[in-house]
Amino acid sequence: MSERASVEVIIPAYNEEKIIEACLKSLLSQSYENFVVTIIDDASVDRTAAIVKSFAEKHPKRLRLRQWGKLGPGRARNRAAQESQAEILAFMDADCEAFPNWIEELVKAFEQSSFDSVGGPQLAHPKSNSFQQAIERFFRSMAWLISFYKRSRDSSEIFETDHNPLCNVAYRKGVFLKLEGFREDLFPGEDYEFDWRLRRSGGKIAYHSLARVYHHRPETLAQFDKVMFAYGRAQGKLFRERGPHRLLHWVGLILPGLFICTALILAIFKIWWALFSILILGFSLLFFRPQRGPLFLQIFLAGFSWFKGFFYGFWTKSAPPPGSPKGG
Numbered sequence: 001m002s003e004r005a006s007v008e009v010i011i012p013a014y015n016e017e018k019i020i021e022a023c024l025k026s027l028l029s030q031s032y033e034n035f036v037v038t039i040i041d042d043a044s045v046d047r048t049a050a051i052v053k054s055f056a057e058k059h060p061k062r063l064r065l066r067q068w069g070k071l072g073p074g075r076a077r078n079r080a081a082q083e084s085q086a087e088i089l090a091f092m093d094a095d096c097e098a099f100p101n102w103i104e105e106l107v108k109a110f111e112q113s114s115f116d117s118v119g120g121p122q123l124a125h126p127k128s129n130s131f132q133q134a135i136e137r138f139f140r141s142m143a144w145l146i147s148f149y150k151r152s153r154d155s156s157e158i159f160e161t162d163h164n165p166l167c168n169v170a171y172r173k174g175v176f177l178k179l180e181g182f183r184e185d186l187f188p189g190e191d192y193e194f195d196w197r198l199r200r201s202g203g204k205i206a207y208h209s210l211a212r213v214y215h216h217r218p219e220t221l222a223q224f225d226k227v228m229f230a231y232g233r234a235q236g237k238l239f240r241e242r243g244p245h246r247l248l249h250w251v252g253l254i255l256p257g258l259f260i261c262t263a264l265i266l267a268i269f270k271i272w273w274a275l276f277s278i279l280i281l282g283f284s285l286l287f288f289r290p291q292r293g294p295l296f297l298q299i300f301l302a303g304f305s306w307f308k309g310f311f312y313g314f315w316t317k318s319a320p321p322p323g324s325p326k327g328g
Contacts, residue, residue: 119164120211189234232306236313
């Protein structure tokens with residue numbers, strides 16, 4: 001790229017009045033110059049559209065609002081991508097706040113390599129409440145399953161990875177359109193499915209530790225439970241279609257199977273309480289460490305909603321309705 005690439009940041013938003021202002025302010029404070037932001041209001045019933053419209057009127061060359069009715073995130077992103085004039089399509093969620101150099105670092109990674117996609121860390125917001133901080137600790141404890149949590153986020157290294165989530169990722173527009181964008185019948189999980197197709201086509205995906213955003217986690221146990229079910233449902237659907245093609249799919253099969261086998265053995269030998277005590281002790285040693293706090297246990301148990309969603313997605317062929325898994 002002889003000149004700095006043009007970038008379009010595409011963000012679908014549904015009922016995000018609590019956080020959308022902070023999101024927009026973070027994007028208007030970017031160090032990079034050659035970019036625009038498109039917010040697609042997905043038929044919100046709160047003040048999301050009004051807030052975005054107010055910002056767009058003050059910054060017409062930088063920010064624009066699109067209202068296309070209830071499309072769902074995948075379809076909204078695809079439509080904005082098809083209309084974009086930019087060379088690079090950057091995607092972020094409406095409940096995120098970008099670091100001031102976020103776009104700059106994404107573009108640097110594209111300039112320094114032949115990668116087709118670049119993403120980076122999604123960090124817990126400094127003002128997160130205790131529940132949201134516990135969610136962050138839970139995700140970090142699951143780093144062996146979640147690829148984008150595996151590496152240190154203190155390094156400026158740019159390295160190849162297999163997937164970056166949609167809350168912090170960018171693609172070369174030509175590659176994105178050639179692969180026909182995100183699947184619109186899959187939400188969430190459309191980001192992983194697209195990256196899977198990208199890699200199978202020979203594309204390369206990068207993780208850049210300095211391309212950072214803050215991601216506001218669910219605020220309540222009920223919200224987290226709903227999010228985990230939605231993610232599990234998407235992975236169950238992908239497993240049914242393509243078989244196991246990531247470690248998470250094997251866990252979705254093996255762990256419930258082990259639980260059922262253990263329950264049968266316990267029933268046969270009638271040693272429920274002794275082994276139950278051993279299981280609880282093992283669980284305590286592995287997961288429930290004092291420094292993690294009591295909320296970690298609640299979140300760990302809510303994480304089992306992922307398995308419910310996984311089996312629901314595996315057995316059910318109907319597509320999920322468009323909208324956010326946070327819901328309300």
